[in-house]
Amino acid sequence: MYMASVNFPNLNIYQSNGIKSVSNTNDSAVTQSIESKGHSTPSFRATAYQSAATVRTNLVTKDEKKKYEEISNELDLDHRKKLEFALKTGQLLKDNSNDKSTVLDNLHKILKEERDPGLDKINILNECLDILANPYVITQTAEDIPPEYQRQVIGLITGLSENPQEIAQAKWELQNLHTGTCPAASIEFDLATKHTAEFFRMVEGLTSPKNEVVKTIKMDNLSEKSSDAIWLLTKFKTPHKMLNFDTALVLLKPDKDAIIRARIQNQHRDKGERSMIDVLMQSTLMQLGSQQTYNSLTDKRAPNAWTQEDGGLIDFEKTYVESVVEDKNTTSVTYQKVDDNGRLKGYEKDFGTIKKELLDTLKMGHNIIIGYTWPDPENENRLAGHEITIVGYKVNSNGEGVFICQDSDDDISAPIEMSEKFLLPKIHHAGLPDEIASRDTKYEDSWKIGLDEFQNNQNQSQQRLTA
Numbered sequence: 001m002y003m004a005s006v007n008f009p010n011l012n013i014y015q016s017n018g019i020k021s022v023s024n025t026n027d028s029a030v031t032q033s034i035e036s037k038g039h040s041t042p043s044f045r046a047t048a049y050q051s052a053a054t055v056r057t058n059l060v061t062k063d064e065k066k067k068y069e070e071i072s073n074e075l076d077l078d079h080r081k082k083l084e085f086a087l088k089t090g091q092l093l094k095d096n097s098n099d100k101s102t103v104l105d106n107l108h109k110i111l112k113e114e115r116d117p118g119l120d121k122i123n124i125l126n127e128c129l130d131i132l133a134n135p136y137v138i139t140q141t142a143e144d145i146p147p148e149y150q151r152q153v154i155g156l157i158t159g160l161s162e163n164p165q166e167i168a169q170a171k172w173e174l175q176n177l178h179t180g181t182c183p184a185a186s187i188e189f190d191l192a193t194k195h196t197a198e199f200f201r202m203v204e205g206l207t208s209p210k211n212e213v214v215k216t217i218k219m220d221n222l223s224e225k226s227s228d229a230i231w232l233l234t235k236f237k238t239p240h241k242m243l244n245f246d247t248a249l250v251l252l253k254p255d256k257d258a259i260i261r262a263r264i265q266n267q268h269r270d271k272g273e274r275s276m277i278d279v280l281m282q283s284t285l286m287q288l289g290s291q292q293t294y295n296s297l298t299d300k301r302a303p304n305a306w307t308q309e310d311g312g313l314i315d316f317e318k319t320y321v322e323s324v325v326e327d328k329n330t331t332s333v334t335y336q337k338v339d340d341n342g343r344l345k346g347y348e349k350d351f352g353t354i355k356k357e358l359l360d361t362l363k364m365g366h367n368i369i370i371g372y373t374w375p376d377p378e379n380e381n382r383l384a385g386h387e388i389t390i391v392g393y394k395v396n397s398n399g400e401g402v403f404i405c406q407d408s409d410d411d412i413s414a415p416i417e418m419s420e421k422f423l424l425p426k427i428h429h430a431g432l433p434d435e436i437a438s439r440d441t442k443y444e445d446s447w448k449i450g451l452d453e454f455q456n457n458q459n460q461s462q463q464r465l466t467a
Contacts, residue, residue, distance in 0.1 A: 001442040005162060055090040064093070067108040073456045074111060074122060076130070084128040091132050097197035097306070098327075106200040115207050119276060124207050127275045128200060135192045136415060140185040140282065140408040142177040142265030142299070143265055144309050150174065156257060157297050161422070167463040170298075179299050180312035182387040184285035185408035186369045187322055188278065188391055194367060195326055202252070202325075206280040207262075212253040212420075219246055233458050238318060250324060258283035272411055278356075287316035288324060315429065318387075322369075322431065324462075331437035333357070336373065336428045342382035351424045355401070359393055361432050367391050367406075372426040391415060 059065045064271045068087070070139065074082050075431070086092040086103070095102045107128055131139050145153050157170040191199040205213030222229035226245055231238045239251035261283075262276040268276065274282070281326055286294040286301065290313060293302035301308045313321070316333055321328050337346040347354075361368050373385035392404035392415075399418035410416060 016440060026379060056218070057088055057090050059087070060092075067104055068092075071104075071107055071111055071125065075125065076440075079126050079129045082133040083381050086129065086132040086146055092243040094197045096195055097201040099196065101201055101203065102195050103200045104206040106197070107393060109204045110207065114209055116209055118259065118261075119207050119266050123266055124203070124276060126204060127221045127277050130275075131192055131277065132196075136406060137190060137275075137413045138185060138278060138292055138406075139272065139274055139413075140179045140181045140278070141272055141274060141411065142179045142281070143261060143269065145264065146268050149264060153260065154296060156260070161240050172289075173298055177280070177299055179298070181282040181286060183313045183318040183369070184289075184321070185278070186317070186387050186406070187283045187285055187325065187391045189406050189408065190322075190367050191281075191326060191370065194365075197304060198325075198327075201276055202281065203358075205302070206254060206284060209273040211280070212251060215250050215252060215325070217244070217248055217250055217324055217327065219248060221327060221397060222320070230304050232320065235291075238288060238315075238324070252325070254280050254283035255287050255292075255294045261296050283303070284319050285325065288315065289321040290311040301329055318369075318432055319431065329367075329434060330431040331434050332429050332431050333437045334429045338383060338428075339442050343378075344373070344383060347425075353432075354424055354427065355420060356404075357432055357436050358390060358430065360436050361430075362390070362393055363435060364436075367434065368430050368432065370430040371428045372423065373428045374426060381399060383428075390430075392418075 029330050059068055068083070069162065072083055073361045075083060076252055083092070092107075100214050107125060110124050110128070112324075115124065153174065154167060154170045157173070158166045161167065188199075191202070205211075219229040220225045222232050230242070230248075233248065234249070239253075241249045243249060258280055262279045264280060265274065283294060283296045290301035291304050293304065295301070301312070303310060319330055319332050321329065335348050336344055337348060339345045349357075358368055368390040369386050369387060370390060371385050373383040375381035376384045386407075386409065389406040390403050390406075391406055394402050396402050402417045403420060404415045404417055405425050409415055431450045
């Protein structure tokens, strides 16, 4: 059994390889994808971290009642119950979206307005209601390509090559794909649970014929200086239009081949695979973070100014994505010290401090996306890891602290539990609000760290070539 792992002197790469691994402790089993870690103190800083929402459980206006009835009439009994559940729990009328539209508004748009020609609007509605009833159904588990589509998809991957080796390689990649989208899936989950109306506004746009959504962002969610924020938008090749010195419009869109996977899932989704929504959302988030270079067919992105790898998102790419799509800024705090051989050598903070920072963040009402690591015995015990989300904390009947987590790669549509004594030593980094992250440390913007490191590496390479 093969476990991919990485060399920690590189930047934090969330690679596309993955393997299920069960801890030999009494803690919950966790499915682990592979990522590299090792860069210290990355962050984007800004003021906005909250997401206000109006919570109502009763239909008030004639328009709301009409939309609800029209949607309900198109659903089977199971999904009518989920629609009713969404109303009674306050999810359906939340308006914490970029344009103040409610979840109900966007579900009604999906029903009444034209959808992408390969996507069935009722299937989309059903997936929306499944997520509203249980957001833990969000997964990064790759979908297979049915035999009747493999020839066309392989042709797209190879550029219609007739080379037998290229064709065989593309076929192997399709049959062995394990997505490296754990950061994107974690952000997708956070959007669905903390910015619910915005999540479904994005779903409506991404499943429309244009397969895109436009969003207004505040520049100080990217950086304290507006000029630096503009530089970031440009550097990440994010299509945007400045409205004024403080705000901009950005265009969010999946890669061109994501719709192929989504259309296949419309009719051929197997249990446990990504939904149409997962495919389009994760591709959009990967595109945003990878400078518009992600390929859904191969789950690869192009190397760029920060990394020469072709796998998943690096740490501050993931943070940039969070800052744009969630109207907040997260500071990614690194807890583990890793040596040049990719092995754990210590910690930046004691476990009591780490626990307090995590619990203080949870008390503020936020989820916490973390990267945790483990030594890979098949790669000389160099650290490998995975990205998951902490959603809560409790003390069990034995008086032990337990973190409640979401893992997009565990084939479990429910939260899992990990004891604090198991998890705390394994946390490499955690995304925290700036006011908590900066209590005892001043963090430099991560894009500056990354760009400086890349330029230093380039200079060293050039010096070696000219020596």
